[in-house]
Amino acid sequence: MRTSSRWLALMLAFALVLSAFAFTGCAAEEEPAEEPTEEPAEEPAEEPAEAEYPEFTTIEEGKLLVGSDTAFPPFESMNGDVAEGFDVDLMDAIGEKLGLEVVFMTEIFDTLIPTLKAGGKFDVIASGMTIKPERELEIDFADPYYDSNQSLVMPKGSMYNGPEDLAGKRIGVQSGTTGEAWAQENIPDATLVPFKNATEAFAAAQAGNVDAIVNDLPVSTEILKEDDRGLEIVAQIPTGEQYGFGVSKDNPGLTEAINMALAELKEEGTYAEIYEKWFGIAPPAE
């Protein structure tokens, strides 16, 4: 009996020592086990940010060259020799996401699509350009980024009840724009007077060289905001247009990358901030 209980006590002590070892063994194992799990977890989290955007080409390495009719406030206008506006801020934010320096280049609106198509001068069009099926045959558009309509501008106090009132009149339009197309289709027997940009069309209306202008509503609103030049918006024309950034059909990765960047900017609120900065209101709900 005595020997067996001593034996038992010995066994018990041995078991205790063993379990103590096992315990410290476990504790010692747990700590270093944590570090390696943390490190690999960090890497994959960072990787997608770089690998996320599809491959695309740019004309100049590290730059995104942007063709734009920079006389179209508040989307793009020149402040000295610096372009500013909603499109400019939005392109800059997209460029930042893609790791590219955005450079705006002033072009005549009507030349933007053929020049982009020909290649070699700029990578993207950002110019308050409406997405239209005819244009989509020539170039690709990234997802819509702004909803727009047309407007009719006339000298203050003009009588206007409908397009028939303009029959036979001189109507100022910008060459190659949706405003020009609307005037062609809707104003009977009008003489359309084409201008290379909105600024020139407004100057002509102010000087009385045209009887009216058809132009994108947000731009007419902006141009007449501080100085009405004796002109007013006599009608809003609900054309339901959407602006999109134009990209060559040879560079589909860039269209996709812009779409991804745009979606991120919307999600994180940067798009809304830029919208409010230039339009003074929150963007419409999607």
Ligand code: GLN
């Ligand atoms: N949104 C119009 C169009 O696409 C006008 C654009 C502009 O003049 N910049 O034709």
